[in-house]
Amino acid sequence: MIALLVQAEFRKLFSRSSARLGLVLSVVIGVLAPALLRSVGGGLEVNGENLQSMLPYHGAGGVAWALELRNLHILQAVLLVLAASSLAGELNARTLREDLVRPVRRDAVLLAKWLSLVLWDAASLGLTLVASAASGAALLGVDGDWMVPLPGYAASLAADAGLLALALLASIVLQSVPAVVGGGLLLTVLDRFVGLGVWGLAMASENLGLEETPAFLKMAAQIWPWTPYAAFGVWKGYRPAEPAPFQGIEGAWVWEGFVVLAIFTVVGLLGAKAKLDRTDVP
Amino acid sequence: MEPSEIALRTQGLTRRYGRREAVAELDVSVNVGDVYGFLGPNGAGKTTALRCMLGLIRYDSGRVEIFGETDPVKRLAKVGAIVETPSFHAWMSGRDNLRQAAAYASLSGAEADAEIQRVLERVGLTERAKDPAGSYSLGMRQRLGIARALLGRPKLLVLDEPTNGLDPRGMHEVRELVRSLALNDRITIVISSHLLAEVQQICNRVGILQDGRLRAEGSVASLLAAGGAAPIVDVGSPDRAALEAALRGMAGVELAGMGAEGRIRVLHPGLDLPGLTAALVRANVPIDAIVPLRRDLEEVFLEVTR
Incomplete structure (x- = not known):
């Protein structure tokens, strides 16, 4: 039954113009990122050194840049729109009511919606990966370790799955598409600033070389891996130690981030289920 | 059941x-x-x-x-x-x-x-x-x-x-x-x-x-x-005055004003429809229409929700 519902929800999702636009955007990002990398590297010098030598200036680098560009709140915004439309939007448009007068459990409907959104995200990541690989190979050559960015794509799917679960929870609580999308974007941007702040403090506690590290810096170092910023940024773990500018910046897998993501996913889905079960459907 | x-x-x-x-x-x-x-x-x-x-x-x-x-x-x-x-x-x-x-x-x-x-x-x-x-x-x-x-x-x-x-x-x-x-x-x-x-x-x-x-x-x-309301008919005649006089003289019959198309609306709680028809024939009144009015759901609804 759940497979049938996921299929139906995915078919419906794919028929939405916003979802199709999102997939087109995924391809465009894949094509543009290597071109951007190529244009940035062209003949620029920093401190007398050619910028090209500091960048991952090869096809595999283009694939990595596509992932970076994609996760610069662009696809997150699309995911928020899709998640909000599929639950809050359908609740307001009364189309959810038409599904719920059938003998299906509400948690099955919710799970089907979430899985179809995750499937869409996987398709989007796949398109970006393929488009950036093709564009990267054509514009930057086939050098570089092509396997390096792949775990980043997989981890990005995990991060997006957590975001989608929370977006579904917000959808059923707020019951408004603009509130979910606007609030979600605001929170992700705020999270970026707070997360970077905490990360900066954590880095400072490691690198300042003080005789005695202040307590708040120690605390920041301990807290940072458990922040939503670290969780939604787990995909950055693919970044290699070389070359710069990524050296030393979050270039390692943060396992705590995966734990937080798992918690977000479970809390999001169970919370949405509990709220949906108690919601009067108009 | x-x-x-x-x-x-x-x-x-x-x-x-x-x-x-x-x-x-x-x-x-x-x-x-x-x-x-x-x-x-x-x-x-x-x-x-x-x-x-x-x-x-x-x-x-x-x-x-x-x-x-x-x-x-x-x-x-x-x-x-x-x-x-x-x-x-x-x-x-x-x-x-x-x-x-x-x-x-x-x-x-x-x-x-x-x-x-x-x-x-x-x-x-x-x-x-x-x-x-x-x-x-x-x-x-x-x-x-x-x-x-x-x-x-x-x-x-x-x-x-x-x-x-x-x-x-x-x-x-x-x-x-x-x-x-x-x-x-x-x-x-x-x-x-x-x-x-x-x-x-x-x-x-x-x-x-x-x-x-x-x-x-x-x-x-x-x-x-249900409800026990009196049966109603609209009765029409080319000689409206004769009809009215005949109805006023009948037992078990009440005049209830003007009916549809100029007919006389009649409540007949004490006389069934065949009895009313026979009485009018006996009174020798020319009749061109006897239309029983059925109680409809609207009346029932209004009674129930009054």
Whole structure:
């Protein structure tokens, strides 16, 4: 039954113009990122050194840049729109009511919606990966370790799955598409600033070389891996130690981030289920 | 009545909004094969009650049983429903909307395709099935809604105000469809409406709701017969003065003013219709019309909800 519902929800999702636009955007990002990398590297010098030598200036680098560009709140915004439309939007448009007068459990409907959104995200990541690989190979050559960015794509799917679960929870609580999308974007941007702040403090506690590290810096170092910023940024773990500018910046897998993501996913889905079960459907 | 003969039954169904009881201690019973009219003025609680029955909203107390099943999900297995105006994904075609609904009715593949074709033909929408649902007229949307409700061959169809907002032709089409579904497809139908003439035309049993409470329930015939009101006829004659004089002289007869088309309206509580006719013949009054006026559901409704 759940497979049938996921299929139906995915078919419906794919028929939405916003979802199709999102997939087109995924391809465009894949094509543009290597071109951007190529244009940035062209003949620029920093401190007398050619910028090209500091960048991952090869096809595999283009694939990595596509992932970076994609996760610069662009696809997150699309995911928020899709998640909000599929639950809050359908609740307001009364189309959810038409599904719920059938003998299906509400948690099955919710799970089907979430899985179809995750499937869409996987398709989007796949398109970006393929488009950036093709564009990267054509514009930057086939050098570089092509396997390096792949775990980043997989981890990005995990991060997006957590975001989608929370977006579904917000959808059923707020019951408004603009509130979910606007609030979600605001929170992700705020999270970026707070997360970077905490990360900066954590880095400072490691690198300042003080005789005695202040307590708040120690605390920041301990807290940072458990922040939503670290969780939604787990995909950055693919970044290699070389070359710069990524050296030393979050270039390692943060396992705590995966734990937080798992918690977000479970809390999001169970919370949405509990709220949906108690919601009067108009 | 045996439990197996009951299609839908509620016992003590109560839903409160704050301190207000939108539905109060509602005991409704719909037999298999009924076309049951759920009547009530606007705000009487009809839609709230139907939503409770369909599991769309929670109820504070009571019990809902559909074909003997009380589980909120399982009891919908044999039910098709339209609640208020049916909603669709406007950008998807009528057929694709039905395909979505088919999945929720556990239908897939060739079985779903065949069932979608069947219901489209049943409501006469095959030719427009490829068009976006957003381009449909209100009447077509209503028919598509009924088609969706018919997916999976339900045994009970719940229709909430199915002719609301339709033009006379659309209302007629939906009424004929409902009648045909009951007669030919043998589907038990619960239809909520405040259009009393419509209900009287197509329903065999009714329940009248007011302020969330069931004020009367029974067959249309029994409700029309109940109440003890005097029978009424309109009597016409080319010699109106002679007719009036004759009527005034009859026992068990009361004049009740002007009837339709200039006839005299007559209450005849003490004389049956053949007796009244015979008395007029004996009085040698020329008669050109005797029209018995039947009590209609509107009168019953007004009495019950007074």
